[in-house]
Structures are given as C-alpha cells and as structure tokens.
Amino acid sequence: MAIARRILPEEITVQIPPNLVMEPEILLKCLEAGARDLGGIGPQDVVNPDYPHINPETLSQIINRKGWQLQRRLPIYPQYDSWLSPRLQRSVNSWRKKLQFPQRL
Structure with missing residues (x-):
C-alpha cells in the first residue's frame, strides 16, 4: 500500500x-x-x-x-462525473446534495 x-x-x-x-x-x-x-x-x-x-x-x-x-459515497467519484450522460449527472448531483456525500474521501 x-x-x-x-x-x-x-x-x-x-x-x-x-x-x-x-x-x-x-x-x-x-x-x-x-x-x-x-x-x-x-x-x-x-x-x-x-x-x-x-x-x-x-x-x-x-x-x-x-x-x-x-463515510458514505456514491460508486463514482466526483472527478469522473463528466463521463456520465447528462441525465445520470443530474441524478448523481441530486443524490450528493440529498445525502450530503463528501466530495472526496
């Protein structure tokens, strides 16, 4: 490691x-x-x-x-959000705001 x-x-x-x-x-x-x-x-x-x-x-x-x-996190890191379709980006952003996911672990 x-x-x-x-x-x-x-x-x-x-x-x-x-x-x-x-x-x-x-x-x-x-x-x-x-x-x-x-x-x-x-x-x-x-x-x-x-x-x-x-x-x-x-x-x-x-x-x-x-x-x-x-700490909870989504299965995608914020730096890769741009790889998602616009629809998925909106969903991911909504979840981050709703659940207050950290931007970086």
Whole structure:
C-alpha cells in the first residue's frame, strides 16, 4: 500500500476491501499507508463471494480506534462525473446534495 501511494498520483484513490484483509491490524496499517476507500460494504461481495464483509458496526469499531470513520459515497467519484450522460449527472448531483456525500474521501 505504501508503495502504491508513493508512486501513484495523489488524485488516484487507493482502495482496500476490508473483507479481503484477514487481520484488523493489517487493515489499519493499509489506511495509515494511504488507502482511502474501503469499497462497497454490503451483505455479500459478488466479486469475491467466498470473503464475507465485516458488518459495518464491527468495521467502524476497528477503524475508530485509530481515528478513522466510515463515510458514505456514491460508486463514482466526483472527478469522473463528466463521463456520465447528462441525465445520470443530474441524478448523481441530486443524490450528493440529498445525502450530503463528501466530495472526496
């Protein structure tokens, strides 16, 4: 994670799915090294179904120990909104305003 953060441009957000990290301490070290996205957290990982997600409450407890907080986000980052059709852009903007999603995690 530290190497990825060092070589990638700052505008690239590095994701670490917590269900693929078996030890909470390793997850915390990934966050400390620069990971800023935990991916989609849900009842089932359709890409990696053999690796169930930690429930959000437990995940919050793990990351809160080091001062981190879970934040909701849409599945698209704001810097890529222009790739969407105008109709989807309006919908995304509406959701961001309605749910007060952060512009950057």
